[in-house]
Amino acid sequence: MGRNNLLLGQNAAPAIFNVATMTNYSSSDYNAFRPNAGVDASFVWAAPAPFMQADMTGPGHETALQKHEFRTLADYVKGTGQDQHSLLVDYDVFENVRRLDARDTANLQKLYRADEFDFRLKPGSAPVDRGVMLPTVTDGFTGRAPDIGALEVGQPAPHYGPR
Numbered sequence: 001m002g003r004n005n006l007l008l009g010q011n012a013a014p015a016i017f018n019v020a021t022m023t024n025y026s027s028s029d030y031n032a033f034r035p036n037a038g039v040d041a042s043f044v045w046a047a048p049a050p051f052m053q054a055d056m057t058g059p060g061h062e063t064a065l066q067k068h069e070f071r072t073l074a075d076y077v078k079g080t081g082q083d084q085h086s087l088l089v090d091y092d093v094f095e096n097v098r099r100l101d102a103r104d105t106a107n108l109q110k111l112y113r114a115d116e117f118d119f120r121l122k123p124g125s126a127p128v129d130r131g132v133m134l135p136t137v138t139d140g141f142t143g144r145a146p147d148i149g150a151l152e153v154g155q156p157a158p159h160y161g162p163r
Contacts, residue, residue, distance in 0.1 A: 002028040004131040004138065006149040008091060009036035012102040017076075020046040020065060028082045030132040032089040032148045033073060041069035043076035085130070087148075093125040094118065120151050128153050 002019075009016045016035045019028065024047050035042035046067040070076035077083055091099045095118035102108060121128055127148035131138065138146035142154040151157060 003030050005031045008034040010100040014039040015044045018044040024048045031086040032127045043070040045080045095120045
């Protein structure tokens with residue numbers, strides 16, 4: 001399911017990670033999270049009970065999932081067994097990315113220039129070399145392991161659009 005993702009909260013929704021899966025064998029790990037401050041549930045995991053299948057066709061199907069809410073990453077890992085290799089980060093892991101706050105309405109609707117941001121990870125920051133190998137996705141990584149996130153430190157950034 002989820003591997004090598006950076007999920008950084010910006011106060012748009014309480015939970016930074018909210019999963020509802022129809023299988024009890026879905027998994028998530030090797031991610032980096034920045035939860036929103038002051039929320040009751042930063043992590044939500046809803047899945048069928050172990051060794052059960054969810055019947056999503058009949059009345060009351062929404063009750064087939066067991067929903068668990070967790071305030072911290074440590075509580076979520078302990079309660080679900082998911083994301084055991086994941087970590088907490090903040091916007092300072094990037095070369096130049098300002099924190100977005102969905103409650104800051106003066107800046108929320110502002111148009112930003114793409115060249116004002118640099119989403120590459122800072123060398124030596126926590127997500128560097130903390131990901132997991134994903135065939136055909138993380139090929140060509142540098143260091144001990146792939147970096148968490150879309151851009152690998154030391155590799156040229158991909159070019160999108162016309163050349």
